[in-house]
Amino acid sequence: MRAWHFTNGDKLRDGRPLPKNGELLKHNGPVNICESGLHASKRIIDALGYSPGSIICRVECGDIVETRGDKLVCRERTILWRVDGENLLKRFTRKCARDVAHLWDMPDIVRQYLYTGDEDIRSAASSAASSAASSAASCAASRAASCAAYWAASCLAYSAASRAASRAAYYAAYSAASSAASSAAYCVASYKQNRRLTALVIAEHKRESK
Numbered sequence: 001m002r003a004w005h006f007t008n009g010d011k012l013r014d015g016r017p018l019p020k021n022g023e024l025l026k027h028n029g030p031v032n033i034c035e036s037g038l039h040a041s042k043r044i045i046d047a048l049g050y051s052p053g054s055i056i057c058r059v060e061c062g063d064i065v066e067t068r069g070d071k072l073v074c075r076e077r078t079i080l081w082r083v084d085g086e087n088l089l090k091r092f093t094r095k096c097a098r099d100v101a102h103l104w105d106m107p108d109i110v111r112q113y114l115y116t117g118d119e120d121i122r123s124a125a126s127s128a129a130s131s132a133a134s135s136a137a138s139c140a141a142s143r144a145a146s147c148a149a150y151w152a153a154s155c156l157a158y159s160a161a162s163r164a165a166s167r168a169a170y171y172a173a174y175s176a177a178s179s180a181a182s183s184a185a186y187c188v189a190s191y192k193q194n195r196r197l198t199a200l201v202i203a204e205h206k207r208e209s210k
Helices: 044-048 086-099 108-116 119-138 143-157 161-180 183-209
Strands: 002-007 024-026 038-040 055-068 071-084
Touching: 002 038, 002 044, 002 071, 038 055, 044 161, 044 183, 071 086, 071 183, 086 108, 086 143, 086 161, 086 183, 108 119, 108 143, 119 143, 143 161, 161 183
Parallel strands: none
Antiparallel strands: 002 055, 024 071, 038 071, 055 071
């Protein structure tokens, strides 16, 4: 089964060197989901939620022991290809934030950063978002607006691209669901973000492969 897996640098969580593309990785010993074995997710948006870093791997999983919710555990995993997702995850984060821009009174400098990605104004944008989030909460703004504002403040201040992207995906979907008061809205938003991130990663892989 083909799936997605995120890593951090050149080592696995257990300290072993990250295998080369095409090299079969095996797990010997007990396999328990969330505890031991080799993990991955069918959807990239789900794998993002468990990411320790921004190296994105397309993997082939064999001898799958269990699938639970948004992840699986197996005894064999092979990296088919990988990309460094640092920059594309930042783009993804900004896109998710723009999805819910209409839910709150976004300061101009925050909007400017989300559309340009200008790192020179990121700190100022983060401060502006934090102030706006506090104001939204104190004014008893709608749940969706407060959620969107607080997410923007935390993600703009967050340095790890993969974690910021994970928060972006969750809170953008959560805000959409809160706004529509529907769990179906969350599913639609999550599906949209999964397609978006998948497309970004595949495009980056094709670009690097040329």
